[in-house]
Amino acid sequence: MITHHxxxxxxxxxxxxxxxxxxxxxxFAAWLIALVASxxxxxxxxxxxxxxxxxxxxxxxxGGWAPELGIEYRVDxxxxxxxxxxxxxxxxxxxxxxxxxxxxxxxxxxxxxxxMMLLCIxxxxxxxxxxxxxxxxxxxxxxxxxxxxxxxxxxxxxxLVAAYQYLIVGTIGATFYVIGVGLIYLVTGTLNLxxxxxxxxxxxxxxxxxxxxxxxxxxxxxxxxxxxxxxWLPNAYAYAPSSASVLLASTATKVAVYLLARFLFTVFGxxxxxxxxxxxxxxxxxxxxxxxxxxxxAVFQNDVKRILAFSSVGQIGYITLGLALVNPTGLTxxxxxxxxxxxxxxxxxxxxxxxxxxxxxxKLDELSGIGRVMPWTVAALTVAGxxxxxxxxxxxxxxxYYLILGALEAGHGWLAILIVASSFIAVLYVGRFVExxxxxxxxxxxxxxxxxxxxxxxxxxxxxxxxIWFGLDAEGPAALARAAANALLKVAP
Amino acid sequence: MMTISDPTLLALALAVPALAxxxxxxxGRRPNFREASTLVASxxxxxxxxTxxxxxxxxxxxxxxxxxxxxxxxxxxKVDPLGMLFAAVAxxxxxxxxxxxxxxxxxxxxxxxxIFYACFAIAIFxxxxxxxxxxxxxxxxxxxxxxxxxxxxxxxxxxPAAMRAGRVYLLTLIGASMVLLLPAIVWTGLVAGTLxxxxxxxxxxxxxxxxxxxxxxxxxxxxAKAAVMPLHRWLPAAMVAPTPVSALLxxxxxxKAGVFTILKVVVSVFGLETLQATGASEWLVYxxxxxxxxxxxxxxxxxxxxxxxxxxxIGQLSYVVLAAALASPVAVIGAALHIAAHAVSKIxxxxxxxxxxxxxxxxxxxxxxGIGRRMPWTMGAFAIGALSMxxxxxxxxxxxxxxxxxxxxxxxxxxxxxxxxxxxxxNAAYFLPILMRAFLRPxxxxxxxxxxxxxxxxxxxxxxxxxxxxFPGVPFRLAxxxxxx
Numbered sequence: 011m012i013t014h015h016x017x018x019x020x021x022x023x024x025x026x027x028x029x030x031x032x033x034x035x036x037x038f039a040a041w042l043i044a045l046v047a048s049x050x051x052x053x054x055x056x057x058x059x060x061x062x063x064x065x066x067x068x069x070x071x072x073g074g075w076a077p078e079l080g081i082e083y084r085v086d087x088x089x090x091x092x093x094x095x096x097x098x099x100x101x102x103x104x105x106x107x108x109x110x111x112x113x114x115x116x117x118x119x120x121x122x123x124x125x126m127m128l129l130c131i132x133x134x135x136x137x138x139x140x141x142x143x144x145x146x147x148x149x150x151x152x153x154x155x156x157x158x159x160x161x162x163x164x165x166x167x168x169x170l171v172a173a174y175q176y177l178i179v180g181t182i183g184a185t186f187y188v189i190g191v192g193l194i195y196l197v198t199g200t201l202n203l204x205x206x207x208x209x210x211x212x213x214x215x216x217x218x219x220x221x222x223x224x225x226x227x228x229x230x231x232x233x234x235x236x237x238x239x240x241x242w243l244p245n246a247y248a249y250a251p252s253s254a255s256v257l258l259a260s261t262a263t264k265v266a267v268y269l270l271a272r273f274l275f276t277v278f279g280x281x282x283x284x285x286x287x288x289x290x291x292x293x294x295x296x297x298x299x300x301x302x303x304x305x306x307x308a309v310f311q312n313d314v315k316r317i318l319a320f321s322s323v324g325q326i327g328y329i330t331l332g333l334a335l336v337n338p339t340g341l342t343x344x345x346x347x348x349x350x351x352x353x354x355x356x357x358x359x360x361x362x363x364x365x366x367x368x369x370x371x372x373k374l375d376e377l378s379g380i381g382r383v384m385p386w387t388v389a390a391l392t393v394a395g396x397x398x399x400x401x402x403x404x405x406x407x408x409x410x411y412y413l414i415l416g417a418l419e420a421g422h423g424w425l426a427i428l429i430v431a432s433s434f435i436a437v438l439y440v441g442r443f444v445e446x447x448x449x450x451x452x453x454x455x456x457x458x459x460x461x462x463x464x465x466x467x468x469x470x471x472x473x474x475x476x477x478i479w480f481g482l483d484a485e486g487p488a489a490l491a492r493a494a495a496n497a498l499l500k501v502a503p
Numbered sequence: 504m505m506t507i508s509d510p511t512l513l514a515l516a517l518a519v520p521a522l523a524x525x526x527x528x529x530x531g532r533r534p535n536f537r538e539a540s541t542l543v544a545s546x547x548x549x550x551x552x553x554t555x556x557x558x559x560x561x562x563x564x565x566x567x568x569x570x571x572x573x574x575x576x577x578x579x580x581k582v583d584p585l586g587m588l589f590a591a592v593a594x595x596x597x598x599x600x601x602x603x604x605x606x607x608x609x610x611x612x613x614x615x616x617x618i619f620y621a622c623f624a625i626a627i628f629x630x631x632x633x634x635x636x637x638x639x640x641x642x643x644x645x646x647x648x649x650x651x652x653x654x655x656x657x658x659x660x661x662x663p664a665a666m667r668a669g670r671v672y673l674l675t676l677i678g679a680s681m682v683l684l685l686p687a688i689v690w691t692g693l694v695a696g697t698l699x700x701x702x703x704x705x706x707x708x709x710x711x712x713x714x715x716x717x718x719x720x721x722x723x724x725x726x727a728k729a730a731v732m733p734l735h736r737w738l739p740a741a742m743v744a745p746t747p748v749s750a751l752l753x754x755x756x757x758x759k760a761g762v763f764t765i766l767k768v769v770v771s772v773f774g775l776e777t778l779q780a781t782g783a784s785e786w787l788v789y790x791x792x793x794x795x796x797x798x799x800x801x802x803x804x805x806x807x808x809x810x811x812x813x814x815x816x817i818g819q820l821s822y823v824v825l826a827a828a829l830a831s832p833v834a835v836i837g838a839a840l841h842i843a844a845h846a847v848s849k850i851x852x853x854x855x856x857x858x859x860x861x862x863x864x865x866x867x868x869x870x871x872x873g874i875g876r877r878m879p880w881t882m883g884a885f886a887i888g889a890l891s892m893x894x895x896x897x898x899x900x901x902x903x904x905x906x907x908x909x910x911x912x913x914x915x916x917x918x919x920x921x922x923x924x925x926x927x928x929x930n931a932a933y934f935l936p937i938l939m940r941a942f943l944r945p946x947x948x949x950x951x952x953x954x955x956x957x958x959x960x961x962x963x964x965x966x967x968x969x970x971x972x973x974f975p976g977v978p979f980r981l982a983x984x985x986x987x988x
Binding site: 403426434448484485 | 570571572573574576578640643644647648651655658661666669670673674677678681682685686689693
C-alpha cells in the first residue's frame with residue numbers, strides 16, 4: 011500500500027527531485043522538476059494530515075527495522091501541522107520563484123539553485139517527521155548546508171559574507187545539538203525519542219541531562235534565531251536570493267521551533283527541566299527581549315528585507331513565548347503564530363522579491379511611491395504588515411489573542427500587557443514602509459517600474475489572502491494548533 | 504410593496520459603502536461616474552438607515568451574526584437606540600459631505616481624488632459597523648478600520664507637514680487602542696465572561712471599586728478618538744487635511760466614534776447603576792472638565808481658523824465625556840443629543856471654513872475682516888454654527904447642553920456646573936470676535952461665494968442646525984430609549 015509509505019515518500023519526493031534537478035543542468039527543466047516535486051510533497055503533506063486526523067499517530071519504520079536498531083518516522087498532530095506548512099509554502103514558493111530566479115541568479119547556476127531549494131525542503135521535512143534524535147541531526151545538516159549555498163547564491167557580494175557567517179554559527183549550533191544528543195545517548199542508550207522518554211524515568215543522576223538540555227536548547231536556539239542567538243539571520247535573509255528568503259523565513263526557523271518544542275516537552279518535561287533548571291522562565295525572558303529589542307531594531311533599518319528579517323526575530327519571540335507558557339492555550343497561540351507568521355512573512359518576502367525584480371532595489375529610501383505603480387504587490391505587503399502588527403481581521407491578531415489568554419491563564423498578567431505593548435513597535439516599522447511606499451511622491455525607481463507579473467502575484471496573494479482568511483475564520487487552524495498543543499502537553503482534548 | 508427584513512437592512516448598511524468603495528476604485532478614470540457612485544451610494548445608505556430608524560423607533564432591535572473568528576470572538580451586529588442615532592447622523596451627513604466634497608475637490612483641483620473618495624467610503628463602512636456593533640470585539644475591529652482608512656485622508660496633501668500629522672494621527676489612535684483599549688476589552692471578557700453589549704452592563708458586581716475605576720480609565724484613554732486630554736494632539740495636527748476630511752473627522756465619523764464608544768461602554772458594558780453605585784467614573788468629571796476649559800483657552804488664542812475649530816471640537820467632545828462620567832439617565836440623554844447637535848453644527852463651521860479657503864484662500868481669523876459682507880451665505884451659516892457651539896437657542900447646541908447642565912445640577916456636582924458655565928463664556932469669547940470681524944469690519948473686494956455645491960451643502964447643514972432645535976423629536980425619542988424611557 012502506497013499510503014503506508016507516505017512518511018518516507020514525503021522526503022523522497024524533494025530528495026529525488028534534487029538529484030534530477032542537479033542532473034538536468036537546465037534552468038527551466040530544473041524549475042519544472044522542483045515544481046512537480048514540491049507539488050507532490052504538498053499533496054503528501056495533506057494526505058498525512060488527513061490520515062493523522064483519521065487514525066491518530068502514524069509510526070513508520072524505515073526499512074522495516076524496529077526502533078532500537080532502525081529509524082522510526084513518527085507523525086502526530088504536531089508535526090503533521092509543520093509538514094503541511096512546509097509543503098504548502100514550498101509549493102507556492104516554487105511558483106513564485108521562476109521569474110525572480112531568472113532575474114537574480116546567473117543562468118548556469120539556476121539548476122543548482124533549485125537543487126539546493128529541494129534539498130533544503132527535504133532536510134526540513136526530515137527534521138519534522140523523524141522520531142530519531144540523531145536522524146534529526148542529519149536532516150538538520152542537510153537543510154543547513156543547502157541553506158548556506160542558497161544564501162551564497164545571492165547576487166550581492168555581501169551574500170558570501172552572510173553565508174560564511176551563518177556557516178560558522180550554524181555549524182556551532184549543529185555541533186552543540188549533536189553533543190547534547192550524544193549525552194542523552196550516554197545515559198539512555200537509545201536515540202529514539204519515544205524510547206528516550208521511556209528510559210528517562212529510570213535515571214538517577216540528572217547531571218548529564220542538565221548538560222544535554224543546555225547544549226540542545228542552545229544548538230537549536232541558534233538555528234531558530236532565538237534572541238540573542240539571532241545575529242546571523244538579518245544578513246542571511248537580506249542577501250539571499252529573494253525566493254530563498256521566502257522559503258527560509260517561512261519554514262526554516264519554524265521547523266527548528268518544532269524541534270525545540272519536541273525536546274522541551276517530550277524529553278525534558280516542559281516548564282522546569284532536569285535538575286530544576288527553570289527553562290520556561292529563561293525562555294520567557296529571552297522571548298520578551300526578542301519581542302522588544304529585535305522589533306525595535308527593525309524600526310531603524312533601511313533595507314526592507316532587513317526590516318522584515320529583524321521583525322522575524324521579534325515574531326519568533328512570540329512563538330517561543332507560547333512554548334514557554336506551558337499551558338494548552340498559550341501553546342496553541344505559539345503554534346498558531348508559527349503557522350500564521352509563516353504565511354504572512356512568506357507573503358511579505360514575496361512582495362519585496364517582486365519589488366526587487368521590478369525596481370531593482372529593496373532600499374526603503376529609493377522605493378518612494380512604489381505602491382502607485384505596483385499596487386497589488388504593495389497591498390500584499392501591507393496586508394502582511396497588518397498581520398505582523400496583529401490588527402484584528404488578520405491572522406496575527408488571532409494568534410496574539412490566544413497568547414494573551416495563555417499568559418493570563420498562566421497568571422502572568424504583565425506578559426499579556428507586554429505582548430500588546432510590543433505589538434505597538436510593529437506599528438512603527440510597518441508604518442514606515444507603508445508611508446514611504448504609498449504616500450510619497452514616486453521616486454526614480456518607482457517611475458521606471460510596473461506591476462509584478464501574474465505568476466508572482468498569485469502565490470503572493472494566496473499567502474496574503476490566507477492571512478486575512480485565517481484572521482476572520484480562525485477556527486480551522488486554531489483547532490489544529492489546539493490538537494498539536496494537547497499532543498505536546500499530553501492533555502486529553 | 505416589497506419589504507426587506509431587518510437583518511438584510513443591516514447587511515445593506517455595510518454592503519452599500521463597501522460596494523461604493525469598489526465602484527469608486529473601478530471608475531477612477533471617469534470622474535463624473537466616480538462622483539455619481541459616491542452620491543448614489545450615500546443616498547442609498549440614507550434610505551437604508553432611515554428605514555432601520557423607523558423600525559427601531561417602532562421597537563425593533565435588529566440583529567445580524569456575521570462570523571465567528573475564534574471561540575468567544577464573534578463579529579455580530581445589533582442595533583440599539585444609541586447606535587441608531589450615531590448611524591443616522593453619519594449617514595445623513597455623508598450625503599451633504601459628498602456634495603460638498605465634489606465642490607471642494609474640484610474647486611481646489613486636488614490630486615488623487617479616487618483614493619480620497621474610496622477611503623471616505625471605507626470610513627463610512629467602518630462607521631456603520633461601529634455604530635451597529637453588537638459586542639466589544641466587533642466595535643474594536645471597526646474602530647481600527649476607521650483609524651486605518653482615514654490615515655490616507657489625513658495625509659492627502661503628502662507634504663512633510665501632512666506626513667508628520669499622519670504619523671501623530673495613526674500612532675496616537677492605534678497606539679492608545681492597542682495599549683489600553685484592547686487590554687481593557689480582554690480584561691472585560693475575562694471578568695464578565697462575555698463581550699456582548701447589554702443595557703445595564705455586564706460588569707455589575709464582577710470587580711472591586713478600584714479595579715472598576717482602572718478598567719474605566721483604560722477604556723476612556725484607550726479611545727483616543729474622543730480626544731480627552733492628554734490624548735488630544737492628533738486632532739489639531741490633522742487639520743492639514745482638506746476640509747471635507749476635517750468634516751469627516753470632526754462631525755461625521757471619527758471623533759463621534761470616540762465619544763460614541765465611551766457612551767456605549769458606559770451604558771452597555773459598565774451600566775449606569777454600577778457606575779453610580781461604585782463611583783468608578785467620578786474622576787472623569789474632573790479630567791473632562793479640565794479638557795473643556797483648557798481646550799477653550801487654547802482656542803481663544805489660536806489665529807488659524809481650523810486650529811480654533813479643532814480645539815473647539817476637543818472641548819465640545821468632553822461635554823459628552825463629562826455627561827458620560829455623570830452616568831445618570833438625564834446625562835446620557837444630553838450626551839446623545841449633544842453628539843447629534845455638535846455633528847451638524849461643527850460640520851457647518853468646517854464647511855464654511857473650507858468655503859472661505861476655496862473662494863479667498865483665507866485661513867486665519869485675522870484675515871477675515873468684512874468677509875461676511877462678501878460671502879453672506881457662507882458666513883451666515885458660520886454664524887448659526889457658532890451660536891450652536893456657544894449653546895444659544897434657537898440652535899441645536901442648546902439642547903444637549905441644557906440636559907447636561909440639568910444632569911450636573913441634579914447630581915449637585917457644582918464643579919461640572921461651573922465648567923459648563925465658564926466654557927459657555929469662553930466659547931462666546933472665541934466665536935463672537937470672528938463674527939464681529941466678518942460682519943462689522945469693512946469689506947475689500949466684490950461679493951464672491953464659493954462653488955455652488957459647497958454653498959448648498961453648508962446652507963443645508965445650517966438649516967439643519969436650526970431644525971434640530973425646533974423639531975428634536977426623533978433624536979430625543981432615541982436618546983430616551985437608550986436609558987429605557
